Amino acid sequence: MRKTLLAPLGLAAVIGLSPLAHAAAQPLDRIVAVVNQDAIMQSDLNRRLQEVREQLDSRGVTPPPMETLKREVLDRMILEDIQLQMAKRANVSVDDDQLSQSLRQVAKSNGFESVQAFQAALGKQGVSFDSVREQVRREMIISQVQRQKVAGRVSVSDREVEQYLDHLGAADKAQYHLAHILVSLPDNASEAQVAKARAQAEKLRARIKASGKSFEEMAGQLAQQNPSLSGGDLGWRPRNELPTIFADVVPAMSKGEISEPIRSASGFHLVELVDKKGGQQKLISQVKARHILISPNPNRSDAKARALAERIYNELNQGADFDALAKQYSDDKGTALNGGELGWSEPSEMVPAFAKALESLPQGQISEPVKSRFGYHVIEVEGRRQRDVTEQAQREQIRQKLFTRKVNEELESWQQEIRASAYVDNRLNDGGS
Structure with missing residues (x-):
């Protein structure tokens, strides 16, 4: 029942699109748990129990005895409530754009091409899309709190990566x-x-x-x-x-x-x-390039920026020094003092228009001005190579694997801490269904 940090949204994996008939309304509601100043009602617990049972059914999993399931689900709800209260105090929120992006991921994970198709399928089952939307929002908020509180407590050293590689015998490959x-x-x-x-x-x-x-x-x-x-x-x-x-x-x-x-x-x-x-090689293509960027600004219109870039292009083709022109004109202050040098990089790391120019430009040739969202670039490709990143990629995968493992271990410890420090009055066994 425990949700792990950095895992995909729980909803994406658990909505099985089986009929989600909600529990019948209770004639009399009651409090089943008090969490600090909040209360969890019997009706809330019943709805969550029904959802969990249907999720288990859709996966072909036999649920545990009802009393056991009630305790586990209520414990989960209590822990969620504590984390949501922490989020509220820390002003953690999820804006509509972030929520929409996550809903698209949830829809895709459930086999739908769009959120609209997903919403229509839920409607046919009598499931409120608004309730699903808010459930996703809650999970995203809880995930943010967990990242803030837990991820910062975890690190993976180079030595740990080395030990893992040695354990695998990867060092001899x-x-x-x-x-x-x-x-x-x-x-x-x-x-x-x-x-x-x-x-x-x-x-x-x-x-x-x-x-x-x-x-x-x-x-x-x-x-x-x-x-x-x-x-x-x-x-x-x-x-x-x-x-x-x-x-x-x-x-x-x-x-x-x-x-x-x-x-x-x-x-x-x-x-x-x-x-x-x-070992198996993983090669990436890299390009060594330099550029001169001419950006429009309040004192230079787009047309004037382009005209200046074209003038620089013509001067370079007539033998002008690239280094000197970059230092004199380039609006990319991070590279201008170094003659416009960008070093070795992957084209995919660049903005699309720049990347396209890098891929097609012959080595040693100066490009005509290339328009990007930053302005106009005059580019020269100085070299191309295939970079072997087999070891680098393997080490990064291992580092991420160790980090996720340690985060999940730390998450469990942290959740126990916040559960112990909160005021919780569990009334589940005081009567009622």
């Missing part, structure tokens, strides 16, 4: 062939020394990528030229045997990719994923 270069740092290095080593590592990365030579060949040459550099081939290793500083970086890399500088106590490492074997 993929192996990585690595090579690396270390730009070393002395003990107790100063901030200036750290900054110099980082800059050196970044320059080395750019030099290796531009050389056209293999990482291993360049690493050997550079180490001979500079005694502060060391490294070599690390060979094949399963994930759980990777150096700790590499463990979170390498699984997300693609074959042949060179990492950004990775800091350790010894200095800065550059790591190349030479090859990978084992």
